[in-house]
Amino acid sequence: MGGLVQPAQKQCLIKMQGISRDYFCGDNVIRALADINCAITKGEFIGIMGPSASGKSTLLNIIGCLDSPTAGQYCLAGKDIKGLSQMEKASIRNNVFGFVFQSINLLPMLDIAANVALPLKYSSVPKHERKALVSEALKTVGLANLSERYPDQLSGGQQQKVAIARALVNQPDVILADEPTGNLDSASGQSVMEELRKLRDEFGRTVIVVTHDPRVAGYADRLIRLKDGTIVEDMPIQQIGAMLKNPFAGLDEGENNGEFL
Amino acid sequence: MENFYKRLLIIGIAIGVFCSLAVFTVGQRLWTTTMLQRKLLESNICKIICSSELLSNSHMSLSYARQIQGLLPEGIKSDLKGLSLGDAHISFKGEPLPINLVLGTDVNMAELVGLQLINGRYFDPEDVAEHKKVCVLKSNVYDLIAARNAAHIDINGVAYEIVGIVSESENYDKSLGEGDVLVPVSTLYKHIENTSDRSELISQIVFDKQAYSNQQIQHLLQKNARKEGVEISDLKLMPLHYDEFRRNEAYLKEMSKVVGIALLILVIACFNIIYIATASIMDREREIGLHTALGAKHYHICRLIAREVFSCAFRGGLLGTATAAIFNTASNLSSGRFSFSFNVISLMAGLLLATAAGLLTSLFPAAKAAKLDPIAALREE
Numbered sequence: 001m002g003g004l005v006q007p008a009q010k011q012c013l014i015k016m017q018g019i020s021r022d023y024f025c026g027d028n029v030i031r032a033l034a035d036i037n038c039a040i041t042k043g044e045f046i047g048i049m050g051p052s053a054s055g056k057s058t059l060l061n062i063i064g065c066l067d068s069p070t071a072g073q074y075c076l077a078g079k080d081i082k083g084l085s086q087m088e089k090a091s092i093r094n095n096v097f098g099f100v101f102q103s104i105n106l107l108p109m110l111d112i113a114a115n116v117a118l119p120l121k122y123s124s125v126p127k128h129e130r131k132a133l134v135s136e137a138l139k140t141v142g143l144a145n146l147s148e149r150y151p152d153q154l155s156g157g158q159q160q161k162v163a164i165a166r167a168l169v170n171q172p173d174v175i176l177a178d179e180p181t182g183n184l185d186s187a188s189g190q191s192v193m194e195e196l197r198k199l200r201d202e203f204g205r206t207v208i209v210v211t212h213d214p215r216v217a218g219y220a221d222r223l224i225r226l227k228d229g230t231i232v233e234d235m236p237i238q239q240i241g242a243m244l245k246n247p248f249a250g251l252d253e254g255e256n257n258g259e260f261l
Numbered sequence: 262m263e264n265f266y267k268r269l270l271i272i273g274i275a276i277g278v279f280c281s282l283a284v285f286t287v288g289q290r291l292w293t294t295t296m297l298q299r300k301l302l303e304s305n306i307c308k309i310i311c312s313s314e315l316l317s318n319s320h321m322s323l324s325y326a327r328q329i330q331g332l333l334p335e336g337i338k339s340d341l342k343g344l345s346l347g348d349a350h351i352s353f354k355g356e357p358l359p360i361n362l363v364l365g366t367d368v369n370m371a372e373l374v375g376l377q378l379i380n381g382r383y384f385d386p387e388d389v390a391e392h393k394k395v396c397v398l399k400s401n402v403y404d405l406i407a408a409r410n411a412a413h414i415d416i417n418g419v420a421y422e423i424v425g426i427v428s429e430s431e432n433y434d435k436s437l438g439e440g441d442v443l444v445p446v447s448t449l450y451k452h453i454e455n456t457s458d459r460s461e462l463i464s465q466i467v468f469d470k471q472a473y474s475n476q477q478i479q480h481l482l483q484k485n486a487r488k489e490g491v492e493i494s495d496l497k498l499m500p501l502h503y504d505e506f507r508r509n510e511a512y513l514k515e516m517s518k519v520v521g522i523a524l525l526i527l528v529i530a531c532f533n534i535i536y537i538a539t540a541s542i543m544d545r546e547r548e549i550g551l552h553t554a555l556g557a558k559h560y561h562i563c564r565l566i567a568r569e570v571f572s573c574a575f576r577g578g579l580l581g582t583a584t585a586a587i588f589n590t591a592s593n594l595s596s597g598r599f600s601f602s603f604n605v606i607s608l609m610a611g612l613l614l615a616t617a618a619g620l621l622t623s624l625f626p627a628a629k630a631a632k633l634d635p636i637a638a639l640r641e642e
Contacts, residue, residue, distance in 0.1 A: 066554060066635050087558050094556020101639065105551045122556040166555070 012078075013173065013206055014040040014063060019072035020229075021058050032058040033229045036072065042173065045200040046208045047220030047237070055229040056210040057178055063208060064097045064176045065089040077173075094122045098167025100196075102179035104159045106151040112138070112162050113147040119170045137165040140203075141195050157188025164195050174206040175199055181216055193219045266541035270573040271580060273537055277530035277618055278581025278611045279588070280523040285610065286589070287523070291516050294509050301502040301509075306373055307475065308501045309466040319495075320344075320461035323450055329466055329493065332485040334478070339468035340369040343446045346454055346462065351442060352415045353406045360402060360441045363416060365449030365462070371397075371427060373467050374501070381425035384445045388424075392451040397425040397443040416442070416453060467501060531622060538570055538626040549630050550638025559631040566627035567620060574619020575612065582611030 019036040022029050033055045040046055048056050061067035062074060065081060074081045076096065084092070093099075098119070106115045113134050120130045138144045141161040151159055160180060167175050177196060181189030197219050199205040209216060217223050218237065225233035309329060311321045321329070323343070330339050343365035351358045370376070371383040379400055388395050396414065403426045406414070413420040421444065446463075450456055470478050479498055486493045500506065542549065549562060557565075585607070 061636050064554070090553070090556050090558045093554060099554050101551075103639075105547065105639070107548060107551070118552070119555045122552075122558070122561055170556075 011042055012039050013042045013076070014038075015073075015075045016062075017073045019059075019062065019069045019074060021055070021062065021067065022070040031229055033062070033069070036229075036231060038224060038231065038234060040206065040208070042206055043200065043204045044206055045197065045219065045221045046206075047217035047223045048208065048210045048226065049212060049214070049217050049223060050226035051212060054226040056212070056226055058229075059226065060176055060178050060208065060210045063174075064099060065092050090122070094119055095170060096173050098164075098170065098172040098175045100160070100163050100167050100175065100177035100180045102182035104151075104156070104163050104183065106159055106162060106166075108151050110150075111147070112143070112149050112151070112154070115151065115162060116147075116166045116169050118166060123170055133169055134165075137169040138162075140168065140199075141165045155188065156184050157191050160184060160188065160192045161195055164192065164199075168199060168203075168205070172205070174208065177207065177209045179211055180209060181211070181213070189216070266537055266544070267569075267573050269537045270534060270541075270570065271577040273530050273533045274574050274577025274615050274619060275580035275584060277527055277534065278578050278615045279584050280527040280530065281614050282582065282585040282607060282611055283523045284520055284527065286585075287516050287519050291513060291520065294513055294516075298506060298509055298513075301500060301506045304500060304502060305470050306501040307468055307470050307478070307498055308503075309468070310464065310497050310499070311495050312497050321463040321466075322461050323446065323458040323463055325459075326463040326466055328489070328491050329482075329496065330468075332482050332489065332491065332493075333468055334473065334481050337468050337471060337473075338369050338373065339466055340367045340373055341446050341463050342366060342370070342465045342467060343449050343462040344464055345449060346456075349442075349453060350415075350417050353411055353413075354409070355415075358402065358405060358414070362441070363449060363453055364443050365446035365453075366443055367446055370443070370467065373469060376427040376429070379426045379428050381423070383425055383427070384443075389445045389447050392447045393445060394419060394421045394448060394452060395424045395445065396421040397427055398423055399441045399443075400426055400428040402441045414442070416444070419452065531618065534570075534618065534622040535625055538566070538623055539629065542566065542626045542630045546633055546638040549633050550635040553633070553635035554639060562631040562633075563627040566630050567623045570619045570623035570626075571616060574615045577619070578612040578615025581615060582608050585611065 016036050016038050019033055020031065021033040022031050024030075036059060048059060050056050058067065062069050065076075065084075068082075076092065081089070081092075106112075107118075110118075113131075116134045116137055117130045120133060125133065134147065135144060138147055141164050143158060143161055143165065146154065146158065146162075151162070154162065160183075164175075164180075167177075175196065180192055180196065184192060193209075193216060196207050196209065200207045200221075207220075209220060211217055220237055222236050223233065224231055311319050323341070326341050330341070333339055345363040345365075348361040349363045351360050351363070366384065367389055368384050368386055371378060376383075381397075383397060384395065387393070396416070398414070403411070403423070411423060413422055415421070427443075444453065449462065450458060450460065454460065454462065456462070473481075475498055482493060482496075482498070485491075552562060552565065
């Protein structure tokens with residue numbers, strides 16, 4: 001699982017300094033993130049791990065401009081996100097990020113091609129260009145022949161691959177995946193993670209995966225561990241242990257078909 | 262949008278359009294009737310009836326009616342309306358015609374009540390003075406016998422020469438009633454009823470008051486009656502179209518109720534549309550959150566919602582207009598005439614109304630949808 005792109009040689013894409021996120025519930029303040037400092041370079045495959053309510057998804061939402069930090073500075077490609085309008089943030093979400101969700105979130109009334117084409121609609125790509133881009137994205141995830149089907153005609157793993165195709169159709173710099181294998185069996189989960197890994201290895205995309213499963217985190221180059229909203233560990237995967245390097249090794253066929261988590 | 266909400270929305274808008282078209286149609290009739298009321302009130306044509314109660318008419322004799330005519334100010338044009346007592350047998354070459362009422366008038370009636378002369382002439386003083394057996398037919402009666410070049414009809418077995426054909430003009434006086442055969446009033450007395458001038462066949466004296474007010478006419482009548490020693494205490498002076506005016510008033514009341522109910526339903530339908538559109542959005546928060554996460558801007562979300570509501574509104578408009586057309590046609594049928602009530606204007610009005618209502622009512626839910634927090638919307642349930 002060696003990377004084709006060497007992250008260390010790439011420019012810093014995401015830089016966070018002293019990021020915190022508070023939620024206000026009446027008089028109570030719930031601190032979801034506290035003093036987060038990290039930098040992510042282009043082409044890295046990052047795993048964000050931690051127990052439930054440790055702030056993983058909040059951090060991912062802030063990175064993806066879906067949420068704003070209460071304090072601290074978040075720079076994307078050298079540009080401070082603070083003060084950007086909703087329209088500008090929407091443009092960033094559309095052009096810079098591709099989102100993959102645990103619950104997949106394909107629209108059931110649209111066929112696969114239309115689902116994948118959604119981000120193109122919002123970036124004003126002309127209709128006649130969309131078809132080729134959608135085909136290319138579906139081809140990348142190996143589902144080019146299923147473009148006319150509807151989500152409920154696909155397996156969970158195939159649906160998540162469609163979601164990956166949707167995430168990369170706009171050729172974003174960063175793929176953000178929040179528990180992408182959370183609802184999949186182990187075989188499908190493995191296949192989805194291999195697709196994400198391929199995006200990083202073959203296309204040089206930056207991939208950030210939130211998970212609480214060490215086997216999923218094993219696909220990353222670097223692992224950020226969160227606990228109670230703070231980073232407790234941020235180091236290359238090589239330093240974390242052999243178990244994470246090859247997470248699916250040792251599972252027999254029966255286990256592979258069982259629950260991934 | 263889910264099919265359930267789409268159907269609800271289409272039905273809601275269809276009801277709204279149906280009610281709006283009902284309001285529009287009834288409103289149009291109300292407007293026409295109101296204008297007619299004004300016209301009726303502004304008319305110079307009046308009538309004098311003999312009545313102890315306003316609407317319970319009793320009749321006058323010909324000699325008494327002529328005395329009253331003589332009491333009217335000089336230069337005022339007047340006429341009499343006499344009614345045959347029983348059913349007259351009216352036929353053409355032995356074939357009965359579907360009418361049995363004969364009206365008697367003097368020479369001015371056509372001019373006073375606005376009957377349009379299509380052919381021939383109305384009665385002249387000679388017809389009245391000599392009790393001539395002549396008649397004037399209304400065009401709908403003449404149409405029955407025109408093909409046979411009719412020059413005479415028979416009333417009670419006696420031939421009457423057809424001297425004129427009249428039609429009902431826009432201002433036609435419905436107070437002339439159903440009588441479709443007119444004869445000189447003297448002829449009505451002498452040949453048809455075979456009775457004396459003291460028989461009470463005259464139902465009203467019609468006159469054009471010109472520049473006089475009703476009060477002035479009443480005052481002059483009383484003054485002249487005292488001078489001539491004529492009793493006029495049972496006479497009533499009123500606009501010629503008074504009965505029609507009263508009928509219209511009752512109609513206006515009924516129609517106002519219909520408009521009120523339709524407006525109420527319309528308001529309820531509008532709130533329903535907003536409620537359904539909002540509920541449908543709340544039901545698909547997740548989808549809207551996804552669109553936002555994928556880069557949809559506020560106007561993309563607004564456009565998405567507006568387009569869906571617009572599409573439902575268009576279909577609702579078609580349904581509402583079609584229902585209104587069917588309802589109107591059925592209502593025409595129930596009143597005994599078939600008239601397919603559908604035209605491009607009502608279709609356009611219905612569609613315009615539906616789409617405008619759809620767009621207006623989708624503004625609020627669309628704005629609400631655009632403001633949804635994508636994180637909350639996408640959060641795993």
